[in-house]
Amino acid sequence: MRNVLAIAQKELQQYFVSPIAYVVVGLFAVLFGYFYVASLSILLQVSMQAGMFGMGGGPQAVNINEFMVRPLLSNTAVILLFFLPFLTARAYAEEKRSGTIELLMTSPLTDLQIILGKFLGVLTLFAVMLGVTTIHMGILFWYGEPELGPILTGYLGLGLMGASFISVGLLVSSATRNQIVAGVITFAVLLLFWVMSWMADSTGPTMRSALTYLSILEHFDDFSKGIIDTKHVVYYLSFITFGIFLTAKSVDSERWRG
Amino acid sequence: MEQLGGNLVIDVQQLTKRYGPIVAVNDVSFRVEPGQILGFLGPNGAGKTTTMRVLTGYIPPTNGRAIVAGFDVFEQAVEAKRRTGYLPETPPLYPEMTVREYLTFVARINAIGSNQRRPRVDLAMDRTSIGDMANRHCGKLSKGYRQRVGLAQAILHNPDVLILDEPTAGLDPKQIIETRELIKGLAGDHTIILSTHILPEVAQTCERVVIINKGCVVAEDTPINLTNRLKGSETIYLEIDTGGADPTADLESVPGVTRIASGTDNGGEWSFDVESAEGTDVRRELVHAVVSKGWGLLEMRPVRLSLEEIFLQLTTEEDEQPDERKPSTEGGTEEVEPVEATDA
Numbered sequence: 001m002r003n004v005l006a007i008a009q010k011e012l013q014q015y016f017v018s019p020i021a022y023v024v025v026g027l028f029a030v031l032f033g034y035f036y037v038a039s040l041s042i043l044l045q046v047s048m049q050a051g052m053f054g055m056g057g058g059p060q061a062v063n064i065n066e067f068m069v070r071p072l073l074s075n076t077a078v079i080l081l082f083f084l085p086f087l088t089a090r091a092y093a094e095e096k097r098s099g100t101i102e103l104l105m106t107s108p109l110t111d112l113q114i115i116l117g118k119f120l121g122v123l124t125l126f127a128v129m130l131g132v133t134t135i136h137m138g139i140l141f142w143y144g145e146p147e148l149g150p151i152l153t154g155y156l157g158l159g160l161m162g163a164s165f166i167s168v169g170l171l172v173s174s175a176t177r178n179q180i181v182a183g184v185i186t187f188a189v190l191l192l193f194w195v196m197s198w199m200a201d202s203t204g205p206t207m208r209s210a211l212t213y214l215s216i217l218e219h220f221d222d223f224s225k226g227i228i229d230t231k232h233v234v235y236y237l238s239f240i241t242f243g244i245f246l247t248a249k250s251v252d253s254e255r256w257r258g
Numbered sequence: 259m260e261q262l263g264g265n266l267v268i269d270v271q272q273l274t275k276r277y278g279p280i281v282a283v284n285d286v287s288f289r290v291e292p293g294q295i296l297g298f299l300g301p302n303g304a305g306k307t308t309t310m311r312v313l314t315g316y317i318p319p320t321n322g323r324a325i326v327a328g329f330d331v332f333e334q335a336v337e338a339k340r341r342t343g344y345l346p347e348t349p350p351l352y353p354e355m356t357v358r359e360y361l362t363f364v365a366r367i368n369a370i371g372s373n374q375r376r377p378r379v380d381l382a383m384d385r386t387s388i389g390d391m392a393n394r395h396c397g398k399l400s401k402g403y404r405q406r407v408g409l410a411q412a413i414l415h416n417p418d419v420l421i422l423d424e425p426t427a428g429l430d431p432k433q434i435i436e437t438r439e440l441i442k443g444l445a446g447d448h449t450i451i452l453s454t455h456i457l458p459e460v461a462q463t464c465e466r467v468v469i470i471n472k473g474c475v476v477a478e479d480t481p482i483n484l485t486n487r488l489k490g491s492e493t494i495y496l497e498i499d500t501g502g503a504d505p506t507a508d509l510e511s512v513p514g515v516t517r518i519a520s521g522t523d524n525g526g527e528w529s530f531d532v533e534s535a536e537g538t539d540v541r542r543e544l545v546h547a548v549v550s551k552g553w554g555l556l557e558m559r560p561v562r563l564s565l566e567e568i569f570l571q572l573t574t575e576e577d578e579q580p581d582e583r584k585p586s587t588e589g590g591t592e593e594v595e596p597v598e599a600t601d602a
Binding site: 002004006007012013014016018092098099100101102103104105106107108109110255257 | 277311314316317318336337340343344346347348350351352353354355359363364366367368369370411543
């Protein structure tokens with residue numbers, strides 16, 4: 001564990017010493033802010049309409065969770081789909097290109113310690129990204145009365161989904177020494193998982209349920225509604241575990257290939 | 259954990275490494291006794307780096323095994339790695355870290371406790387004289403400093419075994435001397451393998467030499483023994499004044515002489531490398547022949563092959579061996595030309 005933390009801390013340090021962390025967190029905040037304002041104006045519109053069709057007069061209170069937080073969290077998931085591949089792309093690829101992987105792999109560390117350390121490092125940066133958005137959410141509480149529960153489950157869902165993205169990113173990065181290749185492949189794989197269920201309707205029943213189950217998006221929906229279903233938690237956790245397992249296999253096979 | 263090989267600190271047994279059809283290291287065996295410095299010599303692509311990478315557990319061997327500090331580098335990898343310091347060909351530095359941050363990280367992953375880290379890092383920086391660069395970013399260092407930070411990284415956790423891939427590459431002459439002294443000073447407490455292209459370095463620093471070519475060990479001995487043993491033939495440099503006539507045929511007929519190489523005519527003054535079989539001294543016969551012809555003897559001295567020539571000889575001979583085997587069926591005796599690269 002001590003070794004895992006050492007690697008994680010090193011990863012974080014590298015993100016924060018280089019511009020990567022600031023660019024990623026900063027632009028994430030900008031985009032999140034835009035989506036926040038956009039969903040706020042939609043909320044306002046809905047509430048005005050409710051006022052017009054209702055008793056008349058001024059805007060009416062509508063469910064903030066349903067009309068604002070939920071779409072906002074879904075949009076955040078899309079931003080993550082674009083952002084996280086850039087964060088994980090360098091994890092292994094950069095070390096391989098610069099030769100520092102030789103230091104890690106000849107130090108008294110196991111492959112799993114290195115992988116978990118890197119995973120934890122990116123996960124922490126991801127947590128910082130989500131942390132920024134709690135400010136926006138706080139403002140909602142200041143001016144309105146949203147339900148806390150669905151927001152928390154929504155964040156849990158985002159966290160699990162992001163961690164799944166990171167595990168795919170690590171796997172791809174471990175198989176190449178080119179960061180751009182790693183980023184593009186990760187993005188393509190994630191996008192494929194994202195739209196997996198789109199094909200579902202035009203296939204047979206077995207295929208349909210398989211495709212729907214594999215789709216990353218389907219599993220996120222319940223979280224944003226405020227439901228924690230073990231089925232979905234298990235899905236994400238097995239996704240992450242499988243990703244890390246495959247990364248370990250990939251690192252080992254890279255070693256044999258030299 | 260069980261320690262293997264007693265006090266033998268590095269023991270490489272029939273090590274083979276294949277990359278698909280390419281054999282990078284072929285059946286290499288050698289031992290390094292505790293506290294010794296072993297020089298690892300070979301042309302580029304000979305398999306030096308591959309062998310070192312196997313010894314440090316970076317890549318697994320295809321066949322054979324390697325025992326470092328009493329532990330099998332593959333079976334007991336973490337134990338072996340804990341006792342090994344490694345400087346790869348390119349120093350593995352993180353450009354965005356300062357030298358001190360970097361070394362502290364290395365100390366951390368080598369399980370050096372937090373209260374020991376600072377003194378260990380200071381000591382390693384002191385020994386490699388990089389203290390004045392402690393707060394510089396690794397990415398901004400010159401080649402020489404990078405190399406020394408790499409070396410500091412390797413010695414930081416005071417390992418039993420040091421594996422240094424070209425430790426003096428990129429250093430200026432003063433730094434080279436300092437680094438050599440440092441490495442020599444580390445021997446005794448540490449067992450060291452170092453690879454290099456600079457041959458005098460081997461003669462000055464190492465107690466034993468392994469020469470490797472195309473993945474095979476072609477020689478293993480002390481530098482002095484190598485220069486003596488591997489000559490294969492005795493060579494005498496001869497300069498005579500014949501007044502114009504070509505003396506080659508006459509010299510070849512001197513008993514004991516096997517070959518006359520590189521005869522040059524400089525206005526009647528001829529110089530030759532006269533070779534004879536190992537252990538036969540033909541100087542008396544040569545003088546006799548020269549005097550009886552009435553030529554003037556200008557210079558005569560035995561030629562000692564330098565390590566460089568041996569190196570070239572060993573590594574170029576390897577090229578020619580397949581061709582040499584063919585005529586052996588025709589009963590060709592000793593007519594094989596051993597050296598081609600040195601006649602320049």
